[in-house]
Amino acid sequence: MNSRTMSQNKNGENRRLSKWLDYGSINGEGQTDPCPTCQGTGRIPRGQENQLVAVISCSDQRLKPHHTKLYVFISVGLCLLICSLILFFLFPRSMDISSVELKSSMVYFTPDAVKMVITHEMNLTNHNFVSITAQNLSVQSFFFETVIGSNKLPNVTILPPRSQKTIKVIADIVIDDSGLNNYCKSSSLQIHTLFLHLQLTIKVSYLSHSEQMSTDAYEYIDCGVNSTMPHHFPLL
Incomplete structure (x- = not known):
């Protein structure tokens, strides 16, 4: 060479x-x-082909950084939108409970007491986007701070989302005071009016959340007559 x-x-x-x-x-x-x-x-040494790491600059156009930012912004926006919708539809809203009116009152005379069955109606309004279970309805009747009746109804109803329902409430009242007995049974009096205070309490449950709601109703009840003929119990 x-x-x-x-x-x-x-x-x-x-x-x-x-x-x-x-x-x-x-x-x-x-x-x-x-x-x-x-x-x-x-x-490259044999066996190290899969161990190599390529470092590429962020300014490299092959990465398309403007598309990457766009995808990130779209993903974040979709996540925020979904979270907002979930919070909007599943956020617990308050229930509305309101008394409507007195429907009827039935009066029964016994030798020692005056018994009345009062039928009352109240409205339940569901503002939530889920169904609500209403239960444990209790009614207490007062006459000048004295309890003269108490009733409980274990299972009431289920309200669909965004709906309103009217519930019939029945209150049993027993008047055993001698003065009130004479007042209601007196035939010399033309008016036998009692001013009753009804306290309605109900428990509602929805979305693993329960609360107790109450409302008050004030009614004038004639303890001497009713919408039909008074029922007189025979004297024993």
């Missing part, structure tokens, strides 16, 4: 070495270092 051929081979090896050195990282002095993976040989 002559000197010319040896010079060409040496120049070719220098060019190949310079080519692989270009892939090295630039140090603080502007020089290049060999690639730590292939050590400037241009060959």
